Amino acid sequence: MKELIINSTKSENIFTQIQTCLQGELKGDWGEKIITFNNSTGKGTLRTIDFNWGLSLIDCDLKLNEDVKIVFDTDELSPIEFIFITKGYFEYSENCTDAFNRLKQFQNTIISHKRNAKKTFLFPKGEHLKINFIRVERQEYLQKKNNDISQLNQLLVSIFNDNECHTAFQHGGSYSLRIAEEIKLLNNIDIDNAMLRSLSLEGRVYLILSLQLLEHKNFEENMNLPEAISKEDILKIHKLTTYIIENISENISITTLSEESGLSPKKLQLGFKILYSKTVNEYVRSLKLEISKNYLKNSDLSVSEIVYAIGIKSRSYFSKIFFEAYDILPTEYRKHIKNKNSSIR
Structure with a gap:
Protein backbone atom coordinates (compact mmCIF):
# COMPACT_ATOMS: atom_id res chain seq x y z
CA MET A 1 0.00 0.00 0.00
CA GLU A 221 -37.00 16.06 6.56
CA ASN A 222 -37.58 12.42 5.55
CA MET A 223 -38.39 13.37 1.96
CA ASN A 224 -35.99 10.98 0.26
CA LEU A 225 -36.39 7.96 -1.96
CA PRO A 226 -39.25 5.70 -0.97
CA GLU A 227 -38.42 2.13 -0.02
CA ALA A 228 -39.83 1.02 -3.38
CA ILE A 229 -36.66 2.35 -5.07
CA SER A 230 -33.48 0.56 -4.05
CA LYS A 231 -29.86 1.31 -4.93
CA GLU A 232 -29.98 -1.62 -7.39
CA ASP A 233 -33.01 -0.03 -9.07
CA ILE A 234 -31.13 3.26 -9.35
CA LEU A 235 -28.17 1.56 -11.00
CA LYS A 236 -30.50 -0.12 -13.51
CA ILE A 237 -32.11 3.21 -14.33
CA HIS A 238 -28.68 4.79 -14.74
CA LYS A 239 -27.72 2.08 -17.25
CA LEU A 240 -30.91 2.83 -19.16
CA THR A 241 -29.65 6.34 -19.92
CA THR A 242 -26.79 4.79 -21.92
CA TYR A 243 -29.24 2.41 -23.63
CA ILE A 244 -31.46 5.34 -24.62
CA ILE A 245 -28.54 7.26 -26.17
CA GLU A 246 -27.33 4.20 -28.06
CA ASN A 247 -30.85 3.60 -29.44
CA ILE A 248 -31.92 7.22 -29.85
CA SER A 249 -33.03 6.62 -33.46
CA GLU A 250 -35.60 4.05 -32.30
CA ASN A 251 -39.08 4.50 -30.91
CA ILE A 252 -38.17 4.02 -27.25
CA SER A 253 -41.23 3.08 -25.22
CA ILE A 254 -41.59 2.43 -21.52
CA THR A 255 -42.37 -1.21 -22.40
CA THR A 256 -39.01 -1.52 -24.18
CA LEU A 257 -37.17 0.06 -21.24
CA SER A 258 -39.01 -2.18 -18.80
CA GLU A 259 -37.91 -5.28 -20.71
CA GLU A 260 -34.33 -4.00 -21.00
CA SER A 261 -33.98 -3.18 -17.28
CA GLY A 262 -36.18 -5.83 -15.69
CA LEU A 263 -38.04 -3.10 -13.78
CA SER A 264 -41.82 -2.76 -13.91
CA PRO A 265 -43.28 0.22 -15.83
CA LYS A 266 -44.62 1.57 -12.54
CA LYS A 267 -41.20 1.42 -10.88
CA LEU A 268 -39.56 3.01 -13.93
CA GLN A 269 -41.98 5.92 -13.85
CA LEU A 270 -41.43 6.38 -10.13
CA GLY A 271 -37.66 6.17 -10.48
CA PHE A 272 -37.42 8.66 -13.37
CA LYS A 273 -39.75 11.05 -11.56
CA ILE A 274 -37.69 10.96 -8.37
CA LEU A 275 -34.25 10.96 -9.98
CA TYR A 276 -34.80 13.27 -12.96
CA SER A 277 -38.06 15.06 -12.10
CA LYS A 278 -39.41 13.80 -15.44
CA THR A 279 -41.60 10.96 -16.63
CA VAL A 280 -39.90 8.36 -18.82
CA ASN A 281 -41.35 9.89 -21.99
CA GLU A 282 -40.35 13.41 -20.93
CA TYR A 283 -36.79 12.26 -20.26
CA VAL A 284 -36.49 10.46 -23.62
CA ARG A 285 -37.93 13.45 -25.47
CA SER A 286 -35.60 15.94 -23.74
CA LEU A 287 -32.62 13.74 -24.59
CA LYS A 288 -33.68 13.51 -28.25
CA LEU A 289 -33.96 17.30 -28.36
CA GLU A 290 -30.51 17.82 -26.80
CA ILE A 291 -28.98 15.45 -29.36
CA SER A 292 -30.83 17.25 -32.17
CA LYS A 293 -29.33 20.56 -30.98
CA ASN A 294 -25.88 19.03 -31.21
CA TYR A 295 -26.59 17.81 -34.75
CA LEU A 296 -27.87 21.24 -35.78
CA LYS A 297 -24.79 22.89 -34.34
CA ASN A 298 -22.05 20.47 -35.35
CA SER A 299 -23.21 18.58 -38.45
CA ASP A 300 -24.34 19.23 -42.00
CA LEU A 301 -27.32 16.89 -41.72
CA SER A 302 -30.58 18.36 -42.97
CA VAL A 303 -33.43 18.83 -40.50
CA SER A 304 -35.23 15.85 -42.06
CA GLU A 305 -32.12 13.69 -41.60
CA ILE A 306 -31.81 14.82 -37.99
CA VAL A 307 -35.46 14.00 -37.34
CA TYR A 308 -34.83 10.49 -38.66
CA ALA A 309 -31.59 10.14 -36.66
CA ILE A 310 -33.32 10.86 -33.34
CA GLY A 311 -36.30 8.61 -34.03
CA ILE A 312 -39.05 11.17 -34.50
CA LYS A 313 -41.37 10.36 -37.39
CA SER A 314 -42.84 13.79 -38.10
CA ARG A 315 -40.76 16.85 -38.98
CA SER A 316 -43.62 19.16 -38.05
CA TYR A 317 -43.93 17.49 -34.63
CA PHE A 318 -40.17 17.84 -34.14
CA SER A 319 -40.32 21.56 -34.96
CA LYS A 320 -43.24 21.96 -32.55
CA ILE A 321 -41.54 20.33 -29.53
CA PHE A 322 -38.18 21.98 -30.35
CA PHE A 323 -39.87 25.39 -30.28
CA GLU A 324 -41.68 24.54 -27.03
CA ALA A 325 -38.38 23.56 -25.43
CA TYR A 326 -36.06 26.30 -26.74
CA ASP A 327 -38.39 29.07 -27.98
CA ILE A 328 -36.83 28.93 -31.45
CA LEU A 329 -37.43 26.77 -34.53
CA PRO A 330 -34.70 24.28 -35.55
CA THR A 331 -33.95 26.08 -38.84
CA GLU A 332 -33.65 29.43 -37.05
CA TYR A 333 -31.43 27.90 -34.39
CA ARG A 334 -29.02 26.62 -37.07
CA LYS A 335 -28.96 30.02 -38.78
CA HIS A 336 -28.27 31.69 -35.44
CA ILE A 337 -25.33 29.35 -34.74
CA LYS A 338 -23.85 29.85 -38.23
CA ASN A 339 -24.18 33.64 -38.02
CA LYS A 340 -22.54 33.67 -34.60
CA ASN A 341 -19.63 31.55 -35.83
CA SER A 342 -19.21 33.80 -38.87
CA SER A 343 -19.06 36.93 -36.72
CA ILE A 344 -16.43 35.31 -34.47
CA ARG A 345 -14.23 34.56 -37.49
Whole structure:
Protein backbone atom coordinates (compact mmCIF):
# COMPACT_ATOMS: atom_id res chain seq x y z
CA MET A 1 0.00 0.00 0.00
CA LYS A 2 1.22 3.48 -0.89
CA GLU A 3 0.67 6.05 1.89
CA LEU A 4 0.73 9.82 1.55
CA ILE A 5 0.67 12.31 4.44
CA ILE A 6 -0.85 15.68 3.52
CA ASN A 7 -0.02 18.55 5.87
CA SER A 8 -2.15 21.29 4.31
CA THR A 9 -5.81 21.99 3.52
CA LYS A 10 -5.01 24.21 0.53
CA SER A 11 -5.73 22.67 -2.88
CA GLU A 12 -2.46 23.91 -4.40
CA ASN A 13 -0.33 22.36 -1.64
CA ILE A 14 -2.35 19.15 -1.71
CA PHE A 15 -1.80 18.82 -5.44
CA THR A 16 1.95 19.36 -5.16
CA GLN A 17 2.21 16.52 -2.66
CA ILE A 18 -0.07 14.22 -4.69
CA GLN A 19 2.02 14.89 -7.79
CA THR A 20 5.15 13.78 -5.93
CA CYS A 21 3.42 10.66 -4.62
CA LEU A 22 1.96 9.63 -7.98
CA GLN A 23 5.02 10.78 -9.94
CA GLY A 24 2.68 12.51 -12.35
CA GLU A 25 2.95 15.52 -14.63
CA LEU A 26 1.45 18.77 -13.30
CA LYS A 27 0.15 21.41 -15.69
CA GLY A 28 -1.72 24.63 -15.06
CA ASP A 29 -3.87 26.73 -17.36
CA TRP A 30 -6.73 29.22 -16.88
CA GLY A 31 -6.77 28.71 -13.11
CA GLU A 32 -6.94 24.91 -13.38
CA LYS A 33 -4.19 22.56 -12.24
CA ILE A 34 -4.16 19.07 -13.74
CA ILE A 35 -2.09 16.01 -12.77
CA THR A 36 -1.81 13.15 -15.25
CA PHE A 37 0.00 9.90 -14.49
CA ASN A 38 0.53 6.55 -16.15
CA ASN A 39 3.04 4.39 -14.29
CA SER A 40 3.37 1.51 -11.84
CA THR A 41 0.99 3.23 -9.40
CA GLY A 42 -1.81 3.39 -11.95
CA LYS A 43 -3.27 5.67 -14.57
CA GLY A 44 -5.49 8.71 -14.36
CA THR A 45 -6.15 12.42 -14.14
CA LEU A 46 -6.79 14.76 -11.22
CA ARG A 47 -7.91 18.38 -11.50
CA THR A 48 -8.32 21.25 -9.06
CA ILE A 49 -9.81 24.71 -9.49
CA ASP A 50 -10.08 27.45 -6.86
CA PHE A 51 -12.98 29.91 -7.00
CA ASN A 52 -13.81 32.95 -4.89
CA TRP A 53 -15.21 32.83 -1.37
CA GLY A 54 -13.38 29.67 -0.34
CA LEU A 55 -15.00 27.39 -2.90
CA SER A 56 -12.83 24.87 -4.73
CA LEU A 57 -13.19 21.73 -6.80
CA ILE A 58 -11.05 18.61 -6.90
CA ASP A 59 -12.10 15.84 -9.25
CA CYS A 60 -10.36 12.65 -10.26
CA ASP A 61 -10.70 9.93 -12.86
CA LEU A 62 -8.24 7.14 -12.16
CA LYS A 63 -7.49 3.46 -11.72
CA LEU A 64 -4.80 2.39 -9.26
CA ASN A 65 -2.54 -0.66 -9.33
CA GLU A 66 -2.14 -0.61 -5.56
CA ASP A 67 -4.14 0.63 -2.58
CA VAL A 68 -3.42 4.28 -1.80
CA LYS A 69 -4.02 5.80 1.63
CA ILE A 70 -4.07 9.59 1.96
CA VAL A 71 -3.88 10.96 5.51
CA PHE A 72 -4.60 14.64 6.14
CA ASP A 73 -2.55 15.49 9.23
CA THR A 74 -2.77 19.23 9.85
CA ASP A 75 -3.95 21.63 12.53
CA GLU A 76 -5.37 24.02 9.92
CA LEU A 77 -9.09 24.67 9.77
CA SER A 78 -10.50 21.96 7.51
CA PRO A 79 -13.00 22.66 4.72
CA ILE A 80 -16.46 21.18 4.55
CA GLU A 81 -16.32 18.60 1.76
CA PHE A 82 -19.22 17.68 -0.50
CA ILE A 83 -18.31 14.37 -2.11
CA PHE A 84 -19.97 12.56 -4.96
CA ILE A 85 -18.79 9.35 -6.63
CA THR A 86 -20.01 8.64 -10.15
CA LYS A 87 -17.92 5.48 -10.52
CA GLY A 88 -16.42 3.08 -7.96
CA TYR A 89 -16.08 3.63 -4.21
CA PHE A 90 -13.54 4.57 -1.56
CA GLU A 91 -13.34 4.53 2.24
CA TYR A 92 -13.10 7.28 4.82
CA SER A 93 -12.06 7.47 8.46
CA GLU A 94 -12.01 10.37 10.94
CA ASN A 95 -8.82 8.91 12.42
CA CYS A 96 -6.42 6.29 11.11
CA THR A 97 -7.35 3.98 13.98
CA ASP A 98 -11.10 4.30 13.44
CA ALA A 99 -13.17 1.87 11.42
CA PHE A 100 -13.51 2.95 7.80
CA ASN A 101 -16.84 3.92 6.27
CA ARG A 102 -17.39 3.08 2.60
CA LEU A 103 -18.55 5.99 0.43
CA LYS A 104 -20.69 4.59 -2.36
CA GLN A 105 -21.44 5.34 -5.99
CA PHE A 106 -24.19 7.97 -6.54
CA GLN A 107 -24.53 8.62 -2.80
CA ASN A 108 -24.41 12.22 -1.60
CA THR A 109 -21.78 12.57 1.14
CA ILE A 110 -20.82 15.59 3.26
CA ILE A 111 -17.94 15.47 5.75
CA SER A 112 -16.16 17.82 8.11
CA HIS A 113 -13.59 16.52 10.59
CA LYS A 114 -12.29 17.90 13.89
CA ARG A 115 -9.39 20.29 13.74
CA ASN A 116 -6.62 18.00 15.00
CA ALA A 117 -8.07 14.71 13.80
CA LYS A 118 -6.42 12.75 11.00
CA LYS A 119 -8.80 12.53 8.07
CA THR A 120 -8.00 9.42 6.05
CA PHE A 121 -9.09 8.40 2.56
CA LEU A 122 -8.41 4.86 1.34
CA PHE A 123 -8.57 4.38 -2.43
CA PRO A 124 -8.72 0.74 -3.59
CA LYS A 125 -6.61 -0.80 -6.32
CA GLY A 126 -8.19 -2.14 -9.50
CA GLU A 127 -11.31 0.04 -9.20
CA HIS A 128 -12.12 2.69 -11.81
CA LEU A 129 -12.79 5.78 -9.70
CA LYS A 130 -14.57 8.98 -10.72
CA ILE A 131 -14.93 11.27 -7.72
CA ASN A 132 -15.83 14.94 -7.21
CA PHE A 133 -14.91 16.92 -4.11
CA ILE A 134 -16.47 20.37 -3.71
CA ARG A 135 -14.63 22.00 -0.82
CA VAL A 136 -15.93 25.00 1.13
CA GLU A 137 -13.58 26.98 3.40
CA ARG A 138 -16.20 28.08 5.90
CA GLN A 139 -14.54 31.29 7.15
CA GLU A 140 -14.06 32.63 3.63
CA TYR A 141 -17.52 31.56 2.50
CA LEU A 142 -19.16 33.34 5.44
CA GLN A 143 -17.65 36.60 4.13
CA LYS A 144 -19.65 36.18 0.91
CA LYS A 145 -22.47 38.69 0.57
CA ASN A 146 -25.88 37.02 0.70
CA ASN A 147 -24.42 33.63 1.63
CA ASP A 148 -27.82 32.75 3.16
CA ILE A 149 -26.29 30.13 5.47
CA SER A 150 -29.10 30.85 7.93
CA GLN A 151 -31.56 29.28 5.45
CA LEU A 152 -29.97 25.84 5.92
CA ASN A 153 -31.17 23.48 8.61
CA GLN A 154 -29.82 23.97 12.12
CA LEU A 155 -27.26 21.17 11.86
CA LEU A 156 -25.53 22.57 8.76
CA VAL A 157 -25.71 26.13 10.12
CA SER A 158 -23.76 24.94 13.16
CA ILE A 159 -21.18 23.21 10.95
CA PHE A 160 -20.64 26.33 8.80
CA ASN A 161 -20.28 28.45 11.94
CA ASP A 162 -17.91 26.01 13.68
CA ASN A 163 -14.84 28.21 13.22
CA GLU A 164 -12.62 25.97 15.32
CA CYS A 165 -13.82 22.61 13.94
CA HIS A 166 -14.83 21.32 17.35
CA THR A 167 -17.42 18.95 15.86
CA ALA A 168 -16.96 16.04 13.47
CA PHE A 169 -19.74 15.63 10.90
CA GLN A 170 -20.54 13.00 8.29
CA HIS A 171 -23.67 12.75 6.17
CA GLY A 172 -24.18 9.67 4.02
CA GLY A 173 -27.33 10.59 2.20
CA SER A 174 -29.54 9.36 -0.59
CA TYR A 175 -28.52 8.27 -4.07
CA SER A 176 -28.98 10.82 -6.83
CA LEU A 177 -28.68 10.44 -10.59
CA ARG A 178 -29.57 14.13 -10.99
CA ILE A 179 -26.30 15.11 -9.31
CA ALA A 180 -24.47 12.51 -11.43
CA GLU A 181 -25.89 14.07 -14.60
CA GLU A 182 -24.82 17.57 -13.54
CA ILE A 183 -21.29 16.34 -12.80
CA LYS A 184 -21.16 14.77 -16.26
CA LEU A 185 -22.06 18.18 -17.72
CA LEU A 186 -19.39 19.81 -15.54
CA ASN A 187 -16.74 17.45 -16.86
CA ASN A 188 -17.88 17.97 -20.47
CA ILE A 189 -17.48 21.77 -20.47
CA ASP A 190 -15.29 22.47 -23.47
CA ILE A 191 -14.87 26.22 -23.97
CA ASP A 192 -11.68 27.83 -25.27
CA ASN A 193 -12.38 31.31 -23.91
CA ALA A 194 -10.78 31.51 -20.44
CA MET A 195 -13.40 33.83 -18.93
CA LEU A 196 -16.39 31.92 -20.31
CA ARG A 197 -14.89 28.61 -19.25
CA SER A 198 -14.26 29.85 -15.71
CA LEU A 199 -17.79 31.23 -15.39
CA SER A 200 -19.30 28.01 -16.79
CA LEU A 201 -17.30 25.85 -14.38
CA GLU A 202 -18.12 28.01 -11.37
CA GLY A 203 -21.82 28.14 -12.23
CA ARG A 204 -21.99 24.37 -12.63
CA VAL A 205 -20.13 23.80 -9.34
CA TYR A 206 -22.59 26.06 -7.49
CA LEU A 207 -25.50 24.17 -9.07
CA ILE A 208 -24.07 20.83 -7.93
CA LEU A 209 -23.44 22.21 -4.45
CA SER A 210 -27.03 23.44 -4.23
CA LEU A 211 -28.32 19.99 -5.22
CA GLN A 212 -26.17 18.36 -2.55
CA LEU A 213 -27.47 20.79 0.07
CA LEU A 214 -31.03 20.14 -1.11
CA GLU A 215 -30.53 16.38 -0.80
CA HIS A 216 -29.34 16.87 2.79
CA LYS A 217 -32.41 19.01 3.56
CA ASN A 218 -34.74 16.39 2.09
CA PHE A 219 -32.92 13.64 3.96
CA GLU A 220 -33.34 15.43 7.30
CA GLU A 221 -37.00 16.06 6.56
CA ASN A 222 -37.58 12.42 5.55
CA MET A 223 -38.39 13.37 1.96
CA ASN A 224 -35.99 10.98 0.26
CA LEU A 225 -36.39 7.96 -1.96
CA PRO A 226 -39.25 5.70 -0.97
CA GLU A 227 -38.42 2.13 -0.02
CA ALA A 228 -39.83 1.02 -3.38
CA ILE A 229 -36.66 2.35 -5.07
CA SER A 230 -33.48 0.56 -4.05
CA LYS A 231 -29.86 1.31 -4.93
CA GLU A 232 -29.98 -1.62 -7.39
CA ASP A 233 -33.01 -0.03 -9.07
CA ILE A 234 -31.13 3.26 -9.35
CA LEU A 235 -28.17 1.56 -11.00
CA LYS A 236 -30.50 -0.12 -13.51
CA ILE A 237 -32.11 3.21 -14.33
CA HIS A 238 -28.68 4.79 -14.74
CA LYS A 239 -27.72 2.08 -17.25
CA LEU A 240 -30.91 2.83 -19.16
CA THR A 241 -29.65 6.34 -19.92
CA THR A 242 -26.79 4.79 -21.92
CA TYR A 243 -29.24 2.41 -23.63
CA ILE A 244 -31.46 5.34 -24.62
CA ILE A 245 -28.54 7.26 -26.17
CA GLU A 246 -27.33 4.20 -28.06
CA ASN A 247 -30.85 3.60 -29.44
CA ILE A 248 -31.92 7.22 -29.85
CA SER A 249 -33.03 6.62 -33.46
CA GLU A 250 -35.60 4.05 -32.30
CA ASN A 251 -39.08 4.50 -30.91
CA ILE A 252 -38.17 4.02 -27.25
CA SER A 253 -41.23 3.08 -25.22
CA ILE A 254 -41.59 2.43 -21.52
CA THR A 255 -42.37 -1.21 -22.40
CA THR A 256 -39.01 -1.52 -24.18
CA LEU A 257 -37.17 0.06 -21.24
CA SER A 258 -39.01 -2.18 -18.80
CA GLU A 259 -37.91 -5.28 -20.71
CA GLU A 260 -34.33 -4.00 -21.00
CA SER A 261 -33.98 -3.18 -17.28
CA GLY A 262 -36.18 -5.83 -15.69
CA LEU A 263 -38.04 -3.10 -13.78
CA SER A 264 -41.82 -2.76 -13.91
CA PRO A 265 -43.28 0.22 -15.83
CA LYS A 266 -44.62 1.57 -12.54
CA LYS A 267 -41.20 1.42 -10.88
CA LEU A 268 -39.56 3.01 -13.93
CA GLN A 269 -41.98 5.92 -13.85
CA LEU A 270 -41.43 6.38 -10.13
CA GLY A 271 -37.66 6.17 -10.48
CA PHE A 272 -37.42 8.66 -13.37
CA LYS A 273 -39.75 11.05 -11.56
CA ILE A 274 -37.69 10.96 -8.37
CA LEU A 275 -34.25 10.96 -9.98
CA TYR A 276 -34.80 13.27 -12.96
CA SER A 277 -38.06 15.06 -12.10
CA LYS A 278 -39.41 13.80 -15.44
CA THR A 279 -41.60 10.96 -16.63
CA VAL A 280 -39.90 8.36 -18.82
CA ASN A 281 -41.35 9.89 -21.99
CA GLU A 282 -40.35 13.41 -20.93
CA TYR A 283 -36.79 12.26 -20.26
CA VAL A 284 -36.49 10.46 -23.62
CA ARG A 285 -37.93 13.45 -25.47
CA SER A 286 -35.60 15.94 -23.74
CA LEU A 287 -32.62 13.74 -24.59
CA LYS A 288 -33.68 13.51 -28.25
CA LEU A 289 -33.96 17.30 -28.36
CA GLU A 290 -30.51 17.82 -26.80
CA ILE A 291 -28.98 15.45 -29.36
CA SER A 292 -30.83 17.25 -32.17
CA LYS A 293 -29.33 20.56 -30.98
CA ASN A 294 -25.88 19.03 -31.21
CA TYR A 295 -26.59 17.81 -34.75
CA LEU A 296 -27.87 21.24 -35.78
CA LYS A 297 -24.79 22.89 -34.34
CA ASN A 298 -22.05 20.47 -35.35
CA SER A 299 -23.21 18.58 -38.45
CA ASP A 300 -24.34 19.23 -42.00
CA LEU A 301 -27.32 16.89 -41.72
CA SER A 302 -30.58 18.36 -42.97
CA VAL A 303 -33.43 18.83 -40.50
CA SER A 304 -35.23 15.85 -42.06
CA GLU A 305 -32.12 13.69 -41.60
CA ILE A 306 -31.81 14.82 -37.99
CA VAL A 307 -35.46 14.00 -37.34
CA TYR A 308 -34.83 10.49 -38.66
CA ALA A 309 -31.59 10.14 -36.66
CA ILE A 310 -33.32 10.86 -33.34
CA GLY A 311 -36.30 8.61 -34.03
CA ILE A 312 -39.05 11.17 -34.50
CA LYS A 313 -41.37 10.36 -37.39
CA SER A 314 -42.84 13.79 -38.10
CA ARG A 315 -40.76 16.85 -38.98
CA SER A 316 -43.62 19.16 -38.05
CA TYR A 317 -43.93 17.49 -34.63
CA PHE A 318 -40.17 17.84 -34.14
CA SER A 319 -40.32 21.56 -34.96
CA LYS A 320 -43.24 21.96 -32.55
CA ILE A 321 -41.54 20.33 -29.53
CA PHE A 322 -38.18 21.98 -30.35
CA PHE A 323 -39.87 25.39 -30.28
CA GLU A 324 -41.68 24.54 -27.03
CA ALA A 325 -38.38 23.56 -25.43
CA TYR A 326 -36.06 26.30 -26.74
CA ASP A 327 -38.39 29.07 -27.98
CA ILE A 328 -36.83 28.93 -31.45
CA LEU A 329 -37.43 26.77 -34.53
CA PRO A 330 -34.70 24.28 -35.55
CA THR A 331 -33.95 26.08 -38.84
CA GLU A 332 -33.65 29.43 -37.05
CA TYR A 333 -31.43 27.90 -34.39
CA ARG A 334 -29.02 26.62 -37.07
CA LYS A 335 -28.96 30.02 -38.78
CA HIS A 336 -28.27 31.69 -35.44
CA ILE A 337 -25.33 29.35 -34.74
CA LYS A 338 -23.85 29.85 -38.23
CA ASN A 339 -24.18 33.64 -38.02
CA LYS A 340 -22.54 33.67 -34.60
CA ASN A 341 -19.63 31.55 -35.83
CA SER A 342 -19.21 33.80 -38.87
CA SER A 343 -19.06 36.93 -36.72
CA ILE A 344 -16.43 35.31 -34.47
CA ARG A 345 -14.23 34.56 -37.49
